[in-house]
Amino acid sequence: MKANYGGGTVLRPYDSSYDPLVAQQPGHGMDYAPTYWVASAGSPPEDDGPIQGDCDVDVVVVGSGATGMSTALYLAQDHGIQAVVLEANQSVWGCSSRSGGQGQNASGRLSRSQWIERWGMDTAKRLDKEIREGFDNFKALTQEIDCDAFDGGHLYMAHKPSKMDYLRNMAQVRNEHFGYNTQIFSADEVRERFCDEREHHGAMFEEEGVGVHPMKLTFGLIRKARALGVKLHPASPVLGVETIGGVHHVRTPGGTVRAKRVVFCTGGYTWQRMHKTTRNKILPILSNSVVTRPLTDAEMKACNFQSKTFMTDTRTLRFYYRLLEGNRLQLGSRSSITGADAEDPVHLKLLTDAIARKFPPLAGIQIDYSWWGWVDVSHDMMPRITRPDPKQNIWYAVGYGGNGVSFSTWAGKRVAQRVAGKDADQEVFNLPIYNSPLEFPNIWNTVRSEAFAPFRRFGQYFLYKWYWFNDEFI
Numbered sequence: 001m002k003a004n005y006g007g008g009t010v011l012r013p014y015d016s017s018y019d020p021l022v023a024q025q026p027g028h029g030m031d032y033a034p035t036y037w038v039a040s041a042g043s044p045p046e047d048d049g050p051i052q053g054d055c056d057v058d059v060v061v062v063g064s065g066a067t068g069m070s071t072a073l074y075l076a077q078d079h080g081i082q083a084v085v086l087e088a089n090q091s092v093w094g095c096s097s098r099s100g101g102q103g104q105n106a107s108g109r110l111s112r113s114q115w116i117e118r119w120g121m122d123t124a125k126r127l128d129k130e131i132r133e134g135f136d137n138f139k140a141l142t143q144e145i146d147c148d149a150f151d152g153g154h155l156y157m158a159h160k161p162s163k164m165d166y167l168r169n170m171a172q173v174r175n176e177h178f179g180y181n182t183q184i185f186s187a188d189e190v191r192e193r194f195c196d197e198r199e200h201h202g203a204m205f206e207e208e209g210v211g212v213h214p215m216k217l218t219f220g221l222i223r224k225a226r227a228l229g230v231k232l233h234p235a236s237p238v239l240g241v242e243t244i245g246g247v248h249h250v251r252t253p254g255g256t257v258r259a260k261r262v263v264f265c266t267g268g269y270t271w272q273r274m275h276k277t278t279r280n281k282i283l284p285i286l287s288n289s290v291v292t293r294p295l296t297d298a299e300m301k302a303c304n305f306q307s308k309t310f311m312t313d314t315r316t317l318r319f320y321y322r323l324l325e326g327n328r329l330q331l332g333s334r335s336s337i338t339g340a341d342a343e344d345p346v347h348l349k350l351l352t353d354a355i356a357r358k359f360p361p362l363a364g365i366q367i368d369y370s371w372w373g374w375v376d377v378s379h380d381m382m383p384r385i386t387r388p389d390p391k392q393n394i395w396y397a398v399g400y401g402g403n404g405v406s407f408s409t410w411a412g413k414r415v416a417q418r419v420a421g422k423d424a425d426q427e428v429f430n431l432p433i434y435n436s437p438l439e440f441p442n443i444w445n446t447v448r449s450e451a452f453a454p455f456r457r458f459g460q461y462f463l464y465k466w467y468w469f470n471d472e473f474i
């Protein structure tokens with residue numbers, strides 16, 4: 001898919017080994033990853049070409065994923081502020097064109113029981129209200145924008161019998177404390193009503209869950225935002241931000257954009273050297289995905305696919321999967337630790353083995369699309385939508401931990417409110433995701449530079465081994 005660069009910028013080839021933790025540059029006009037979403041999203045919306053020359057603006061949003069585009073949309077729609085969006089590569093180049101498209105009533109990696117443990121019942125209930133409001137807003141967007149939305153809930157599949165107690169407990173907490181109608185299904189009920197997934201031992205079903213075509217959704221956000229006067233500049237990587245007399249000089253290869261306010265919405269692709277507020281504040285983690293060829297009628301029958309409800313399993317290194325429009329199966333999980341190792345066939349095999357285990361009639365099925373992307377993991381597995389330094393007009397909305405399809409759109413709404421100065425009196429901004437910055441604990445602060453990245457990844461390597469052992473054998 002070619003972008004509509006007004007400035008005639010040459011499209012650079014996609015670099016599959018790109019690794020934000022050690023990259024020397026943030027990317028510059030790179031082609032898209034070879035995803036099913038890119039192949040099926042249709043033509044990209046018009047954009048405003050790369051930045052050419054210096055200019056003065058009010059608000060710069062960095063990153064054109066779902067977070068950046070919803071921030072720009074809500075700034076324009078709710079507050080009459082027309083932001084300028086700077087994107088290093090092409091529009092929607094990062095995770096928002098690579099995800100599983102599973103829009104959950106969640107944000108970050110922690111469950112509601114973990115919220116209670118960490119922050120107490122009162123805060124957990126307020127956080128639930130907030131995240132649910134965000135989910136409802138996301139659901140409304142999926143009805144306004146043509147994005148192949150399937151409003152069929154989420155099945156959380158027990159990958160071993162011992163996980164059923166964990167799911168029963170989770171359902172009880174959800175229902176008793178948060179008023180949901182979460183149900184537990186036996187393996188036979190799942191096989192009859194949803195699909196014949198052979199690995200699971202029963203599942204928790206939550207009604208709240210909308211599967212989407214994530215790139216069509218974000219293209220829709222772009223179209224809405226541009227109709228309200230937002231400018232989107234692809235191939236305009238932010239190489240640094242210097243603040244002089246309260247004005248932020250946002251440096252790109254084509255010129256410097258001088259802005260009163262800046263919002264970083266760069267997710268797992270946050271380049272280490274972009275700005276000190278985001279440096280070493282998230283750990284980028286690779287996630288893989290595959291999409292099969294369309295299933296035949298016989299295969300659909302053999303797997304008893306009755307629904308496009310999306311599924312995840314109870315592994316810590318979880319698999320996520322669902323039947324897409326056109327009866328292709330998508331499945332994904334964790335990937336390699338470094339970008340340099342991402343092409344190793346062992347990571348693809350992890351996914352094709354999982355397809356064979358979960359859906360034996362599909363063993364060996366042709367894989368039409370295979371890709372990966374960097375998700376943004378924060379120090380406590382929860383996102384942050386905040387202004388880290390009250391003296392600077394710089395905000396960020398990052399850290400969804402691989403769970404941002406739905407919440408990124410609400411994060412955009414909330415950060416827009418903050419940028420517009422409408423966050424002073426609202427109690428909601430006392431919630432932990434809004435009232436504290438991203439901060440890795442001391443152990444991370446001692447290993448600040450890229451030179452030490454291999455050491456962090458050493459730790460990640462051993463954690464993955466432990467999680468795998470725990471998932472499969474304990």
Ligand SMILES: Cc1cc2nc3c(=O)[nH]c(=O)nc-3n(C[C@H](O)[C@H](O)[C@H](O)COP(=O)(O)OP(=O)(O)OC[C@H]3O[C@@H](n4cnc5c(N)ncnc54)[C@H](O)[C@@H]3O)c2cc1C
Binds near residue numbers: 092239401402
């Ligand atoms: C394989 C995979 C599967 C996933 N599946 C799911 C799922 O099923 N459900 C779910 O909820 N979440 C999922 N996620 C996570 C989800 O995709 C993200 O949380 C969400 O898309 C985040 O959007 P974003 O706008 O914050 O970031 P992104 O979409 O990554 O956008 C960030 C943008 O910032 C740009 N950028 C970075 N640095 C600069 C710079 N210096 N200058 C200019 N631009 C810059 C990047 O080029 C990029 O386009 C998945 C992620 C992956 C990779």
